């Protein structure tokens with residue numbers, strides 16, 4: 001076959017990352033994205049050392065370092081007393097790459113810079129995939145179509161490609177939402193949230209707070225709080241939130257948290273959704289990646305990170321078949337990746353990561369997708385950690 005034609009559905013974190021990792025191995029790809037343009041959604045994102053290694057390999061680390069904040073640790077505190085429950089230092093040498101916190105749009109922009117602009121086709125919402133004489137034909141909502149040899153479905157939690165492979169179903173919503181906001185630190189009136197990424201653990205809710213800019217000029221928080229399920233409709237996966245409701249939900253939290261929420265000008269709320277591990281990720285030249293394959297709750301900050309890990313492994317598997325057998329490459333990719341992402345989905349769902357104890361974290365942050373053994377399952381935690 002030689003160089004296969006590769007189509008990527010979705011220009012989110014995973015789609016752009018895999019376009020960039022494929023380029024590293026000499027494969028071109030075409031990316032089809034439903035959005036007409038990319039917006040700057042008000043959210044931060046943590047990039048852990050495991051994904052930073054991949055980002056380093058595609059040449060975007062320097063760009064991220066210019067803007068991002070580098071926390072000294074994961075700090076876990078009791079929401080009411082402020083007592084430190086656990087602190088995990090995050091020096092670069094511990095896991096072979098930095099831990100960076102940034103605006104989500106800064107990560108997206110950096111990934112965009114690693115992909116040729118002309119390969120990204122905006123306003124192309126995938127509706128279906130037909131198979132005609134060994135070729136895959138993509139059908140888009142604007143009436144256009146495109147032919148390809150392989151499809152990477154990086155189209156997120158509500159993936160159309162997943163639906164095509166496995167049939168329709170709904171993600172799991174356990175009645176919790178995330179309030180999120182990014183705003184200027186000068187609104188804090190001189191208060192410093194500190195050099196760590198801090199998670200404040202309450203009885204049935206939490207909040208994570210960190211700077212998103214290297215010069216500490218901008219900060220972000222994300223919560224998890226119960227919300228009646230009736231709020232959730234497919235049209236409202238994300239919506240404007242009421243700051244008043246948010247402050248009320250955290251009224252009994254530590255003064256430092258209240259200081260941040262009092263300074264917050266406005267916020268959005270997002271349904272927290274997940275899925276059980278899927279029965280399979282690929283078929284007949286079509287494969288899933290990122291949230292399309294393994295959506296998880298955000299509690300371990302590993303959703304985008306694992307999407308970016310996927311990107312390096314998928315490109316390596318394709319490169320090893322010299323692009324001649326995409327389906328064999330996809331099977332190898334799934335066999336390597338699924339044990340790890342399924343474990344992370346489970347721990348993330350339980351929301352136990354970093355709550356207490358002193359267990360091993362190297363399997364998570366030390367993983368190196370460029371050098372991992374493709375014929376062995378990717379490193380995953382032991383059973384004990386789900387209940388830790």
Ligand SMILES: Cc1cc2nc3c(=O)[nH]c(=O)nc-3n(C[C@H](O)[C@H](O)[C@H](O)COP(=O)(O)OP(=O)(O)OC[C@H]3O[C@@H](n4cnc5c(N)ncnc54)[C@H](O)[C@@H]3O)c2cc1C
Pocket residue numbers: 009010011012013014015032033034035044045046047124125126127154155156157158159160178180222270272289290291292298301302303304305306307
């Ligand atoms: C509150 C919250 C906080 C989070 N914090 C972190 C964090 O700190 N660290 C971390 O690693 N992860 C975090 N995550 C998870 C992370 O945001 C996701 O895992 C990540 O964005 C998944 O990337 P993706 O490329 O698979 O999907 P997405 O980023 O969702 O991208 C999918 C793309 O596909 C496009 N698309 C969808 N359908 C179609 C279609 N039919 N045709 C064409 N295009 C289509 C979409 O428009 C979108 O651009 C968080 C998530 C939430 C909800």
